[in-house]
Each structure stands twice: as structure tokens, then as C-alpha cells.
Amino acid sequence: MEARQFKIGNMDCAGCAREVESAVGKLEGVHFARVDFLSSTLQLVGDVEFERLRTQVEAVGKTISDGDAAADQLSGGAPRSGILGFWDYLRLKPASRLAIAGGALLLVAITADVLRLLPVDAGNLLYALAMLVAIKPIAKSGIMALRINREFSINMLMTIAAAGALFLGEFLEAATVIFLFAIGEALEGYTADRARDSLRSLIALKPPTAHRIAGDAIEIIPVEALKVGDLIRVLPGEGIPMDGLVTAGRSAVDQAHITGESLPLQKAPGQAVFAGSINGAAALELRVSRSAEDNTLSRIIELLQQAQSRRAPSQRLVDRFAHYYTPAVALAALALAVIPPLFFGGSLWNSAAGTGWLYRALSMLVIACPCALVISTPVTVISAITAAARRGVLIKGGAALETLAGCKVFAFDKTGTLTRGALSVEATYTDNCDEGPDCEPCAELISLAAAVEAQSTHPFAGAILSMAAERGLSYAGATSVEALSGHGVRGDVNGRRITVGSHRYFDEQFAHTSELCDVAAAIEETGKSAVMVHDGDAVRGVIALADSAREESAEVVSALGEMGIESVMLSGDNQHVAASIAAQVGVDRFYGELLPEDKVDAVEKLATKHGQVAMVGDGINDSPALARASVGIAMGGAASAQAMEAADIVLLAQGLRQLPRTIRRARFARNLIRENIALSIGLKAVFLLLAATGNATMLAAVFADMGMSLAVTLNGMRALRD
Numbered sequence: 207m208e209a210r211q212f213k214i215g216n217m218d219c220a221g222c223a224r225e226v227e228s229a230v231g232k233l234e235g236v237h238f239a240r241v242d243f244l245s246s247t248l249q250l251v252g253d254v255e256f257e258r259l260r261t262q263v264e265a266v267g268k269t270i271s272d273g274d275a276a277a278d279q280l281s282g283g284a285p286r287s288g289i290l291g292f293w294d295y296l297r298l299k300p301a302s303r304l305a306i307a308g309g310a311l312l313l314v315a316i317t318a319d320v321l322r323l324l325p326v327d328a329g330n331l332l333y334a335l336a337m338l339v340a341i342k343p344i345a346k347s348g349i350m351a352l353r354i355n356r357e358f359s360i361n362m363l364m365t366i367a368a369a370g371a372l373f374l375g376e377f378l379e380a381a382t383v384i385f386l387f388a389i390g391e392a393l394e395g396y397t398a399d400r401a402r403d404s405l406r407s408l409i410a411l412k413p414p415t416a417h418r419i420a421g422d423a424i425e426i427i428p429v430e431a432l433k434v435g436d437l438i439r440v441l442p443g444e445g446i447p448m449d450g451l452v453t454a455g456r457s458a459v460d461q462a463h464i465t466g467e468s469l470p471l472q473k474a475p476g477q478a479v480f481a482g483s484i485n486g487a488a489a490l491e492l493r494v495s496r497s498a499e500d501n502t503l504s505r506i507i508e509l510l511q512q513a514q515s516r517r518a519p520s521q522r523l524v525d526r527f528a529h530y531y532t533p534a535v536a537l538a539a540l541a542l543a544v545i546p547p548l549f550f551g552g553s554l555w556n557s558a559a560g561t562g563w564l565y566r567a568l569s570m571l572v573i574a575c576p577c578a579l580v581i582s583t584p585v586t587v588i589s590a591i592t593a594a595a596r597r598g599v600l601i602k603g604g605a606a607l608e609t610l611a612g613c614k615v616f617a618f619d620k621t622g623t624l625t626r627g628a629l630s631v632e633a634t635y636t637d638n639c640d641e642g643p644d645c646e647p648c649a650e651l652i653s654l655a656a657a658v659e660a661q662s663t664h665p666f667a668g669a670i671l672s673m674a675a676e677r678g679l680s681y682a683g684a685t686s687v688e689a690l691s692g693h694g695v696r697g698d699v700n701g702r703r704i705t706v707g708s709h710r711y712f713d714e715q716f717a718h719t720s721e722l723c724d725v726a727a728a729i730e731e732t733g734k735s736a737v738m739v740h741d742g743d744a745v746r747g748v749i750a751l752a753d754s755a756r757e758e759s760a761e762v763v764s765a766l767g768e769m770g771i772e773s774v775m776l777s778g779d780n781q782h783v784a785a786s787i788a789a790q791v792g793v794d795r796f797y798g799e800l801l802p803e804d805k806v807d808a809v810e811k812l813a814t815k816h817g818q819v820a821m822v823g824d825g826i827n828d829s830p831a832l833a834r835a836s837v838g839i840a841m842g843g844a845a846s847a848q849a850m851e852a853a854d855i856v857l858l859a860q861g862l863r864q865l866p867r868t869i870r871r872a873r874f875a876r877n878l879i880r881e882n883i884a885l886s887i888g889l890k891a892v893f894l895l896l897a898a899t900g901n902a903t904m905l906a907a908v909f910a911d912m913g914m915s916l917a918v919t920l921n922g923m924r925a926l927r928d
Contacts, residue, residue, distance in 0.1 A: 208251075209238070209249050209250065209251045210249075210250045210251075211247055211248065211249055211250075212247065212248040212250065212259070212270050212271065212272060213246060213247060213248075213270065213271045213272075214226055214241060214246050214247065214248050214263065214268055214269070214270055215246065215268060215269035215270070215271070216267060216268045216269050217241075217243055217246060217268060217395065218391035218392055218395035221359060221360050221361075221575070221576065221577055221580065222243065222268065223241040223242065223243035224241070224525075224528075224529075224580075225266050225268075225347070225351045225355060225359055226241045226248065226263055226266060226268050227239055227240060227241040227248075228351075228354075228355040228357065229262050229263065229265065229266045229351070229354045229355055230248065230250065230259065230262060230263065232262075232354065232355070233252075233254050233258060233259065233262055234254070235252045235253040235254040236250065236251075236252035236254055237251045237252040238250070238251040238252065239251075239252075242584070243581070243584060245588075248263075248270070256272065262354070265350045265354060266347055266350045266351050266354060266355075267343055267346055267347035267350065267361075304339055304340055304342055304343055304388075305340045305385060305388035305389060305392065307339050307340070308336045308337065308338075308339040308340025308341075308381070308384065308385055308388070309336070309340070309385045309389070311332060311335055311336035311339060311381075312332075312333065312336040312340075312381050312382065312385055314332060315329055315332035315333050315336060315378075315381070316378070318332065319378075329377075330377040333377035333378050333380070333381040334372060334377055334380070334381070336381040336385070337368055337372070337377075337380050337381040337384050337385075340381070340384045340385050340388050341364075341365060341368055341384045344361045344364055344365060344384065344387070344388065345361070345365040347359065347361040348360075348361035348362030348363070348364070348365045349362065349365075357533070358532060358533055358536050359532075360532065360574070360575040360576070360577065363532070363536060363571045363572070363574050363575070364383070364384065364387050364571070364572065364575075366568075366571060367383065367568045367569075367571040367572050367904065368380045368383055368384045370564065370565075370567075370568040370571075371383065371568060371904060374562070374564065374565060374568075376565075376904075379903070379904050379905060382905060383572065383904050383905060383908045386905075386908045386909065386912060387572075387908055387911075387912070389912075390908070390911070390912030390915060390916070391577075393912070393915075393916055411445060411463055411481075411482040411503060412429065412445075412447070412481070412482065412503060412504075413429060413444070413445040413446075413447040414428065414429060415427060415428055415429060415447070416428075416429050416432055416438045416447040416448065417438055417439040417440070417441070418432065418436055418437070418438050419436075419437040419438065419439055419491065424439060429447045429448065429498050430498045432447070432448055432494050432497075432498060433494065433497070434494055434495060434496065434497060435493065435494060436493070436494045437453065437491060437492070437493055437494075438450070438491070438492050438494060439489060439490070439491050439492075440485045440489065440490045440491075440492060441485070441489050442457070442485060442486065442487050442488060442489060443484070443485060443486075443487075444484075444485050445482065445483070445484055445485075446459070446479050446480065446481055446482065446483045446484070446485055446490075446492070447481060448481050448492070448494045448495075448496065448498065448501055449478070449479070449480055449481050449494070449495050449496040449501040449502050450478070450479055450492035450493050450494045450495045450496075451476060451477070451478055451479075451492065451493050451495055452473050452474060452475050452476065452477050452478075452479060452490055452491070452492055453475055453491045453492060453493050454475060454490070454491040455475075455488055455489050455490040455491055456472065456473065456474045456475075456488060456490075457472075457473055457485055457486040457487060457488035457489070457490050458470035458471065458472055458473070458486035458487065459471055459472075459473045459479055459483045459484065459485055459486060459490075460483060460484040460486065461479070461480055461482075461483035461484075462598070463482055463483070463484075463596070464480045464481075464482050464483055464502060464503065464506070464598060464858060465480070465598040465858045465859035466596070466597040466598020466599065466858065466859055466864055467598065467859050470486055473490065478495070479492060480501070480502040480503065481496075481501040481502055481503040481504070482502070482503035482506075502858075506595065506600060506858075509600055509602060510591065510592070510595055510600070512602070512603075518583055518584075518587050518603070518604025518605055518607065518608045518879075519604075519605060519608055520583050520604075520608065520879055520883070521583040521584055521587070521604055524579055524580060524582065524583055524883065525580065527579070528576040528579055528580050531574075531576050531579075532574055532575075532576055535570060535571075535573070535574035535894070536571065536574060538570065538894075539567040539568070539570040539571050539574070540567065542563060542566055542567045542570060542898060543563050543564045543566075543567035543568075544563075546563045547563050565900075565904075566897055566898060566899075566900055568904060569897035569902055569903065569904050569907045570894060570897045570898065570907075572904050572907040572908050572911065573890060573893045573894055573897055573902075573907045573910070573911060575911050575915075577911070577915045578882075578885075578886040578889075578890075578911065578914040578915040578917075578918050579883065579886040579887065579890070579918075581915065581918060581919060581922075582879065582882030582883050582885075582886050582918040582922065583604070583879050583882070583883070583922075584604070585918070585919050585922035585923060586875050586878045586879050586882065586921075586922035586923075586925050587603075587604035587607055587875065587879075589875070589922055589923050589924070589925035589926040590607055590871055590872065590874070590875035590925035590926075591603075591604075591607065592926065593871065593925060593926045593927065594868055594871055597864055597867065597868075598857070598858040598859050598864060599855065599856070599857055599858065599864050599868045600843065600855065600856040600858060601854075601855050601868075601872075602853075602854050602855065602856075605854075606837050606854040606855055607872050607875055607876075608872070608876060608879075609818055609820075609836050609837040609854070610820060610837050610839075610855060610868070610869060610872040611869070611872035611873045611875065611876040612817075612818050612876075613771070613818045613819060613820040613836060613837060613869075614770065614771060614772060614816055614817070614818070615771065615772045615774060615812050615816045615818075615819045615820070616766060616771055616772070616773055616774070616819075616820045616821075616822060617774045617775075617776055617808065617809055617812060617819060617820070617821045617822070617831070617835065618773065618774065618775050618776065618793065618821075618822045618823075619776060619777075619805075619821075619822065619823035619824060619831075620775055620776065620777035620778075620779065620784065620787055621665050621753060621777070621778070621779070621824075622665060622823075622824040622841075622842075623822055623823055623824055623841055623862070624755060624756060624759045624763075624775060624787060624791050624793075624862075625753040625754060625755050625756060625759075625787055626753060626754055626755075626756055627665045627753065627824065628665075628668070628669075628753070629665050629666060629668065629669035629735070629751045629752065629753045630669050630672070630673075630751065630752060631652075631669050631670060631672075631673040631749055631750070631751055632734060632750040632751060632752045633729075633749075633750040634648040634651055634652065634747060634748070634749050634750070635648075635722065635725045635747050635748045635749075635750070636648055636651055636746060636747035636748075637719055637721060637722060637747070647746075647747070648747070649677060649679055650746070651739055651746050651747040651749065652670065652673055652674050652677065652679055652749070653674065653679050653680070653681040654681070654699065654704050654706075654739055654741060654746065655670045655704075655706045655737070655739050655749060656670050656671050656673075656674040656679065656681045657681040657682050657683065657684045657697070657699045657704060658684045658687055658695050658696060658697040658699065658704050658705075658706055659671060659695060659706060660681070660683070660684065661684060661687040661695075661697065662687070662689065662695045664689075664695070665753070666706075666735070666737055666751060667695075669751050670706075670737075670749065670751075681699075682699050682700050683699075684697035684698060684699045684704065685697060685698045685699075686698045690705075690707060690711065691801065691802055692778055692800075692801035692802055692804075693707045693708055693710075693711040693801075694706050694707025694708060694711060694737070695707070702741055702742035702743075703742040704739070704740065704741060704742065705739070705740040706737060706738075706739050706740075707737070707738060707740075708735075708736070708737065708738070708780070709723075709726040709727070709730060709736045709737075709738060709748075709780065710780065710799065712726075712738040712740070712745065716738075716740050716745055717745075718738070718744075718745035719745070722738070722745060722747065722748055725748050726738060726748050729748065729750045730780045730782040730783060731782050732782070732786075733752075733782055733783050733785070733786025733787070734750050734751060734752045734783065735750070735751045735752070735753070735779055735780075735783055736748050736749075736750060736751075736780075737749045737750075737751060753787075754790075755787055755790040755791050756861060756862065758861055758862055758863050759790075759791040759862060760790065760791045760792050762862040762863065762865055762866060763791050763792050763793055764792060765866040766865075766866060766869070767792075767794075769866070769869060769870070769873075771869070772794045772795070772816075773792075773793040773794050773795075774793060774794065774795045774796065774797070774808075774812065775787070775788050775791070775793045775795070775796040775797070776796075776797055776800055776805045776808055776809075776831065777796065777797065777798045777799075777800060778798075778799070778800055778801065778802075778805075779798055779799070780798055780799055781798040781799060782798075783798065784796050784797070784798030784799075785798070802830055802831070803830070805830070805831040806830045806831050806834050808831075809821055809831050809834045809835050810834060813834075813835075813836065817836075818836040818837070819835050819836050820835055820836060820837045820838075820839055821834070821835030821837075821838050821839065822839045822841065822862070822865070823838070823839070823840060823841070824840065824841055824842055829852060832852065832853060833852070837854045837855060838852070838853045838854050838855070839853060839854070839855045839856075839857065839865070840852065840853035840855070840856050840857065841857045841859075841860065841861070841862060842857070842858075842859070842860045842861075843856035843857060843858050855868070871925070874924075874925060875925045878921055878922055878924060878925055879922075881921060882918040882921055882922060885914065885917065885918060885921075886914060886918055889910060889914050890914075893906075893907055893910050893911075
């Protein structure tokens, strides 16, 4: 049964999300329900009619719309910021409009009271009226949550506190507490809404239309109508609507929003471009390579939306704590109101002096709101995730973010990760070659290898095929091609079983001359790779391939070392090649001659010794090791759908430059989460103590609660900074 997604409206705080989640979970036919406050989405698994679902959600004071409406709402224009943005936010919310009306009445009543324009009873009546206007949606939500969810929500607690204040004759305090609470909830929702702006900015990169080339004509059509293989034209300065290959034109393309690369890249025929990139000064013609729902930008947006609902371990812990905290404080407040007057002769009614036990209990109810604590983690997580996305790094949820922050060991795949992965054929050797690299035996050696490598994705294949193309060599198509995991590839060519593999594999499987063996050993001793070719009868020769370290690899490894992170390189190449690259990039340790299963074992041993281990690869090879690591990091994910789906973190650009910055961002976010949790719990504890001892008024309590909610939200949003 597939999960369905709905948009939930009128949620001002994290407690609202829990109310909806609990209410929906009680419907018959619902197997799973999760509401994420920051993304305002409900993930639902189950068989339930939308009308029943809407009735249940509206019963607790919220709104619901289907997935298409949710997407439309999220993709709306950029909202205004500051006071104007907050005013727009209030105008769109019925509950906030009532709070504004109540606030206006409160202001009139205070003005009249100060100017002595009305008698005391009339002033108190205005205060009570202001409270009743503002409290309507709060009380309704609290009562329905109690009836449906069988739990005391913060809205119910605030309703009881305000009613109690009226009962004690504290009319001004009752009205002010409710008004401040309503505005505080709206401010929480508004500030959290700012954390979603990065996702909106990504969605805004999607052009609604494209210029499709139809013969000699150009037609403007919706992007969704484009099909794979269509030819489109992108004018200078326009957004590129689809993933595709350049067929005509040369232009600089700014793909910073997608891959995080700071400078525009020159694109020429045959090169790939990504949806959401911005074309430069010249027109380009592209052939569409992916559908609208499957292009790079769409997949990034989808995965970011999913990431917002993947809760971090600290968030799950806080949610469990908050589930018990609110009712516990409510029971403590009840005990505070009842026990001292009954057994110790305390005053129940002396509210004016702030020492009445009922007044103290009501102040505790105001403080009981767990919003600051509950929102402390998710707002930080989503801020860090969206900020990373702006830099071309896709982090799939809070769990991956927190795990990355805690990793002390990073294991790197060698080929294509620390090295360019762009191997080239350096030389060829055969037993009977005496005319140089262009001799017939060497040409046949390359042709045989190219025939089977044409159906392989290994980096060796690209180098051999490039050499065949450079020399203009033709080769037959191979059949029954199979990969020899960690060793090479083989297939049938014109009735012969051709095998292309490593020197180590050939030493175990095929007899060959000592001369060729010495040549292969000498190649490997220089830090290059030796590939041998068997034609079904005998070993025909050796191909020397060379790779070089990425220019940023040494810099990245050094930066990780400065952060106290140990770097380990895992390679399938022989020890000489591994040692050569390890020395160039400066890793702390390296392991060579590892098969895929050996790399998994190596990651497991590192995890046993160090705890959490990150594995960095190219997202195509070494999938088992990436999956076994505490957090798998794939590089070059913008060009690889497999990498984007399989890894926990995706570096969308080719290269490792964003890795140190991403680790620092994760650690900064972890520190913010710890600060927020400590501040939230600490302030609650202080004000609970002050309320219990009669040293905190209800107004002070609501100011403290609202202030702390805003403080942790704004502090968490610091993770948005670059």
C-alpha cells in the first residue's frame, strides 16, 4: 500500500502537528500517519476516504488539501519578509484574524482604562470580550483534541489558564495571556515558514514552458508535455527546463543551484546540462534526456521534501519526552492547586499577591507548553539541509545530518573519488611486438579488450574504448558478457572467450610468460594499473593504465585532518597503485587489492573500532560498502539517478570540494540542536520553579514561553547561513 501525501494548514507550532497525527491515527483504516510541522505535510498509509480524513483534521482546527494542491501551494511566489511578511501570514489565517480582533479590543480596553473613560466593570467586560474573541479557535482546538485524542494539548491548557484567570478576577491578565499566546503561535509558524523558503526557491527554478523545435518551427509548450528525445531551444539568460544533451551551440551555464559550483561551466555539443541551470550569453539546442518528473531538479525537490519528514534521533527523543512532559506538568499543577490549601492551610484565592496556589497552578499550565523544546531540533535540521542543498549537497534527513556530525573516520573509494577516474592507456605490451604501440599485435590487443569492455561500466573500459577510438580500431560485438566482480570482465567474441582482468587474477587463472608477468609487475610498481588480455587460448599481452588524483583531494583530506577526522582509502587496485595515490592525497591509512566484499569487511572493522564511519564513493561502484557505512556519501549525484537514490548524502557536483563544508555545517547544526534543547529545558525548569514558589506571573510565563520558542527557532535558523 503506497503512502499518500497531504498538505496540512493552520499549524502554528509543533504541538499542532502532533494533534493532527494523533487524530488521523485514530481513524479506522489508517495504518500509519506522520505529520511534519516544518513541511506542513501528512504522510498517510491506509484506506480512508478523503472526506472522513478532512472531517477529522478540521475537527482539531486544521485544514487539509490533496497532494496536487499541496504542490501548488508550495510552489507559490516568494513571500514578503519582515513585518510585511508576518502581516501577510496573519491575514491568511482565520485564527490569527480573531487574535488581531481580540488584540484590537484589548487595546481599546487598556486605553479606556488608562484614560479612565469607562467604569471598572465596563473595562473588565471589554477585557473579557477581547479574551473570548481571541480564545475561540484556541479553545475549540483544545476541546476537540481532548475529545478525539484523549490528551491535554497546550491549547486546552491555555484555555483552562485563561478561564481560571477570569475566575480569579484577573481580566486584563486573562486577555493579555491569550492574545500573546495567539500571536506567539503565529510568530512560530511564520518563522518556521521562513525555513521553507529555500525549497520554494528551488521549485521556482522550474521554468513552466519550453521552446520545442518542430521542424522549422518553434512552439512554446508546457514543460510537462516534453518527451525524452525532443529537441528544445534555450535562449540566452533563460532557465534550462529539462535535463538534456547539448546538440548545437556553446554557452556558459550557471548550475550553482544544482551542483553548487561557483563558476559557470562552458557547455558544448555532447555535454550534459541539468534542469534548473541558467543559460549564459548564447542560445543552446538540447535533446531531452529525462522526463519532467524524473529530471535532476525534480528529484532533488522530491528528496528534499522527503528529507524534511525524516526525523533525527534527537528529535525522536525530544518527541517522546514531550509526550509525557505536558500531562506530567498538568498533573503537577493540579496537585499544586489542591494539596497546599487542603493540607497546609495555604491560600487558594490570594491571586493579587501572586501567592494563591490556584494562581501558581495556572502559571504552571502556561509554562507547560513544550513548543520550544519540540521545535528546537526540526527547525535546525531543515535549515541545515536546505542550506546544504543551495551548495549542491543533498542530505536525506536529520538522521544522516547527525550521523555525519559524529563520524570520526571517513573511508574513501579510490577510483573516481580520490582520483579523477578518467584513466588513460599509457602503453601496451605483447610478446611479439617490435614495432612500437601502433604495431598490429598491440592494435589487436586493444580491439579484443574493447570488444568486451564496450559492455562494462568500469573506469578501465572507458580508457580502453577511448584508445580504440583514437587509433581508429574496429572491434566485433561481444556476447555473453559477464563481470568478474573485483577482477575484470569476459565475453565471447567471434567464438572465442575473451577475458580482460587484473594481473593478480591472471596469476591465479591463466599461465603466461615470465616476460609478460615481469612487465605487469613493473607497471604496478610505478603506481599504474596493469590489465591483461586472454584470447581463449593464451595471454595476448598487457595494457598499462594510469589515473591521477583529483586536484582537490589532498586539500580535502588535509581539511578533514584539521577537524580531527581520520581518512582511510579503500582500493581494488594492487598495493603499489594504492600506495602511490595514498601518498599523493595524504590519507592516514590505505588498503589495496580489496574485492567489493573486502571493502564491506574493512568498513565493518572501522565501525567496530571507531563507532560511526562514513563511506565516500562515486555512487555506482562499491554500493555494499556505502550501504554498510553509518552514512554513505555519493559523489557526482547530479549525473547519476542511482547515486541520488542510494546514498544518505549526495554531493551533486563531481569532486569533493563541498565535503569539508558539509561536515562543518553538520557539526554546527548539532551544536545548535544541543543549545536549543538545553535552553528550552533550562528555561522551563526555572520558570516552573518560579511559578511554584509564587515568583512568576502568568504574563511573565507566557512571555518566557513565547520568547523561548522564537529564540530556539531563530537560533536554529542560523544553520541557513553559508
